[in-house]
Amino acid sequence: MSPETRSRVMSRIRGRDTNPELVISALLRGQGLDFEVHARDLPGRPDFVFRDERVAVFCDGDFWHGWRFSRWRLKLSEKWEQKIERNRWRDARNHRLLRKAGWKVVRLWEHQIEASPEGCLDRILAALGTYKGVGLTKTRQS
Template identity: 65%
Template sequence: MARIKGKDTLPERQVAALLSPHGLSWESHAADLPGRPDLVFRDAKVVVFVDGDFWHGWRFPQWRDKLSVEWEAKIKRNRERDVRNQRKLRRMGWKVVRLWEHQICDNPDSAKRRVLVALGLEPLMELLT
């Protein structure tokens, strides 16, 4: 597990590449915010988490029984921590965008639009079409 990167992952770099042409600037992994969000847009009070499907437990109840007790506990703790951090951020007045690894790979334009909508740079109706 020591070799698993927590920063500058491929999905994070993909999101950055999607947002860069829009002239946006952000802070990465802000230590002063709960959960150290992957992308922080302070002026807009928007944070983006780029979550790996395995590590953050996408559809965890469907596959948790295939894991050892230790791995199941690890993923469960990750998910609980994610919920706590998201609640803290919202209480602090931040908008939270959570992008899953598979969403970025399967539909990068949709992932990009979700961030732009949260930043108020694209109308919500665009997201629905």
């Protein structure tokens, strides 16, 4: 692919309101949960934030965040390999910073959301229910 074509293709990729995020958002709203999106004051700008429960949720794209990166990293140009590696490093740093600040972090991968959105919702609900038990809804209490 030419640099111009690659640039055009990459410029069309969104950083927010991605399909996996929209799926999770709809499921969370279906549970009647209140949450913030892309909180700028938290490391990594989590996709979903539950402040009272101190739970941060990330919906990570398999490519951009390097799911099983060691298996396919050598197929990339050096530029892209470095880009994904920096993303992975930044994700790990933000995870540590959030945990150190007392947050529970839920990381959902794109392929997990596609395969089992309800399973991903269960992971979020479990995190919300086990963190101090504050603000439990009927759905989470049962």
